[in-house]
Amino acid sequence: MDQSLLRFAQLQSRTDVTFWMEFGERKLNEYKLSEAPVEITGWLGASTYSEVPTAIQLDASSFPDAAATSAAMQQEQADAAALPGVCAASATRQGMHQVPGTLLHSNTLDALNREDKVAALNKVAAQLWADIASGAAEAEPRLLCKFLLLAHVDLKHYKVTYWCAFPALLPPSPFTTDAAGGCAPLASAVGPEAAAQVAAACNAWRFPADAAAASATSSSPSQPPAPYWLLHSKAGDWSDTVAAPLSAWSSLQAGAGAGSPHKTALALVDPCNTPEHPGWPLRNALLLASTRW
The missing domain is CATH 3.40.140.70 (Ubiquitin-like modifier-activating enzyme ATG7 N-terminal domain)
Incomplete structure (x- = not known):
């Protein structure tokens, strides 16, 4: 491709x-x-x-x-x-x-x-x-x-x-995408039903209904949710998507086990209003993912 x-x-x-x-x-x-x-x-x-x-x-x-x-x-x-x-x-x-x-x-x-x-x-x-x-x-x-x-x-x-x-670090080589013309809509990438599950997981991360019940890594009355998080699907089809902090990457991979169809994706709050391009905050996050994971 x-x-x-x-x-x-x-x-x-x-x-x-x-x-x-x-x-x-x-x-x-x-x-x-x-x-x-x-x-x-x-x-x-x-x-x-x-x-x-x-x-x-x-x-x-x-x-x-x-x-x-x-x-x-x-x-x-x-x-x-x-x-x-x-x-x-x-x-x-x-x-x-x-x-x-x-x-x-x-x-x-x-x-x-x-x-x-x-x-x-x-x-x-x-x-x-x-x-x-x-x-x-x-x-x-x-x-x-x-x-x-x-x-x-x-x-x-x-x-x-x-x-x-807003400083952004340069990667060793430019980031590329398989999507023609830039980014692909979520529904076209994973399907409408899975897209709804992904959206629900993101909303649960960004809008915890009860700070007392929310994870300390997600939100509290004095600490809003982090602008970057992970999405994880054990089934690998995003039908069971849950959100997790970036620090959970290693434990999510270890817990899935060898041969598991699981998938893990990076998510962030995107200030960009156009569907063709992601916002500037993604740049440093992609460098972290390519360096650490």
Whole structure:
């Protein structure tokens, strides 16, 4: 079967005004003249519209220890939504997954322009490869979707200049696909009935109805599900599909036994809105799969 290069749709970012308001407060009262990197958190979800992709979202809760300050607001929204079977503490983040980022903030616009962006990207890429090689990314899959945010905020004139990047490691050879023109719809690849089972397993992973009953590797009131997971079928036809964390790869293969028709697949939350191409977050996950498995 002819193979074609697998192309990936670019990832985008979206910063809410509350993100910059929170940064302004911290710059005045906490960071001051320091330009030390700040570890932040973004939120990523699957695309639900065919017209536009989903972007990594940043808001006031993206900063360290900011979750406590926004907990009351999230609780009010969750109570108002009154969603059946949804954990109140995570209702406002249903379908969203945490991804880690680093904020490099400069005191002046000139300093931002002089920032060595290549060196900053290489540093993130080196840590990304270390996380893949050590197995840390399997234990904490969100590490595969690290991002970098460089910014300068003019607090006097309320002007923000920023640049967001999503590092992806290059594989030894480009990834290819057997599907003509890019990707194949799930139903055409495994059949409608099996596709329904796969979708149900993915939904069970991404939307655990009860955090108390959910696996600690999947979700808890304070820790949304990982943006990458495994799908496993003992029968090999996906009629009995279950979801599992990336760290379960070895145990799933060992438990299946020699000669078993089992199949295991990599799944992720895809922000891309086009059916022809997967989203950018798949790149590092494929490199992990080809390196570790």
